[in-house]
Amino acid sequence: MKSTILAYLILLLTLPMQAQDSTRCSAIPVAGLRLHRSFIIQHTPKLKEAITQTNPWSLETEIAWHLRRQNVWNYCTCYPRAGFALRYINFDLPDILGSSIATYAFIEPFIRPEKALSFSIRFGLGPAYLTHIHDEQTNPDNLFFGSHLSFIAMLNLAVNYRVTNRLTLRLAGDYNHISNGGYAEPNLGMNFPSVNLGADYSFQHPVYPERTLPENATLHPPKNRLQATYGISFKPPSYEIRSPIYPVHCLGVRYSHTLGRIFALAAGAEWINDRSLKALIKLEDRRDESGELYDHNRISALAGMDWLFGRFIFSQHFGYYLYAPVEAKHKVYQRYTLVFRVTEHILTGISVKAHAQDADFIDVRVGFTL
Numbered sequence: 338m339k340s341t342i343l344a345y346l347i348l349l350l351t352l353p354m355q356a357q358d359s360t361r362c363s364a365i366p367v368a369g370l371r372l373h374r375s376f377i378i379q380h381t382p383k384l385k386e387a388i389t390q391t392n393p394w395s396l397e398t399e400i401a402w403h404l405r406r407q408n409v410w411n412y413c414t415c416y417p418r419a420g421f422a423l424r425y426i427n428f429d430l431p432d433i434l435g436s437s438i439a440t441y442a443f444i445e446p447f448i449r450p451e452k453a454l455s456f457s458i459r460f461g462l463g464p465a466y467l468t469h470i471h472d473e474q475t476n477p478d479n480l481f482f483g484s485h486l487s488f489i490a491m492l493n494l495a496v497n498y499r500v501t502n503r504l505t506l507r508l509a510g511d512y513n514h515i516s517n518g519g520y521a522e523p524n525l526g527m528n529f530p531s532v533n534l535g536a537d538y539s540f541q542h543p544v545y546p547e548r549t550l551p552e553n554a555t556l557h558p559p560k561n562r563l564q565a566t567y568g569i570s571f572k573p574p575s576y577e578i579r580s581p582i583y584p585v586h587c588l589g590v591r592y593s594h595t596l597g598r599i600f601a602l603a604a605g606a607e608w609i610n611d612r613s614l615k616a617l618i619k620l621e622d623r624r625d626e627s628g629e630l631y632d633h634n635r636i637s638a639l640a641g642m643d644w645l646f647g648r649f650i651f652s653q654h655f656g657y658y659l660y661a662p663v664e665a666k667h668k669v670y671q672r673y674t675l676v677f678r679v680t681e682h683i684l685t686g687i688s689v690k691a692h693a694q695d696a697d698f699i700d701v702r703v704g705f706t707l
Contacts, residue, residue: 364405367539373393403539416447420442435469451545459494466485506534506535562595570700571584574616605638635660651674687700
């Protein structure tokens with residue numbers, strides 16, 4: 338999470354400089370208003386069906402800057418927006434789930450912003466305050482949230498239509514997740530996709546100059562890449578057992594081949610050393626036929642795709658367990674990863690590992706690429 342926030346700050350810290358720039362390339366302030374309608378995914382049978390059969394709604398406002406300077410364009414060969422959003426979420430079950438106030442920083446690369454019809458992809462992360470949390474006596478059915486302070490993470494795909502020079506209408510789909518990162522139990526977290534309709538108002542007439550990369554720029558990854566990464570996370574042995582959290586180490590290697598300007602195919606393998614699983618094996622005294630405790634390590638093969646936005650790379654991969662003495666919930670899992678290329682060879686970012694709709698853990702990672 339820290340690395341993602343750092344990536345946001347790299348862009349957000351350029352805003353004051355751009356706001357003082359009186360040229361046609363200064364950042365354009367934009368204000369937005371959204372109305373969301375959602376549904377809750379029942380990602381585990383532990384959640385009662387009545388709790389998940391609700392339709393949360395949200396009201397969101399934001400302030401953003403559409404960045405246009407050359408140095409920002411170099412990062413993603415696009416004109417991104419960066420800003421902050423404030424969202425009120427009503428979970429449609431006031432006595433059990435209550436509501437939330439969340440704020441998040443976001444980065445949003447735009448495709449074809451100079452056209453009337455444009456597309457954008459938003460990544461956001463920030464704190465969320467929850468009014469109702471789990472209590473064994475007064476609120477036992479709320480297994481989503483174990484603490485008032487949690488975090489919201491979201492991915493947004495939007496279609497934008499500019500009605501006038503200043504006014505743009507927007508239709509988008511969001512995938513939202515709220516949890517506390519494992520520091521308080523229970524922490525099943527809530528996954529609630531939403532559809533939102535809204536409008537943006539630009540405080541300046543938007544003009545987007547045509548740009549080219551400098552001849553000596555090395556912002557795009559090479560066509561063929563070999564990459565090694567290390568990630569670390571923390572989790573308890575079980576959300577039903579009150580216990581310390583343990584580290585989860587992930588070591589991966591993969592090869593990717595770029596097709597076109599922003600798309601690449603990738604394949605590789607990873608080793609996961611889950612110390613929380615080791616603690617659970619000891620706690621439940623799980624032994625193999627020889628009487629030895631089961632091995633907590635897992636090895637898997639991965640394949641998927643990378644979306645290349647200059648120094649930002651968003652990956653969607655599927656993994657298959659090749660070695661897993663203690664079987665996971667599913668043989669196949671997903672990885673969603675966002676990394677920032679600090680230099681030509683060094684990268685950092687975050688990755689979410691999930692079995693179907695059930696998030697396993699989020700790790701912070703660093704890597705080296707050739």
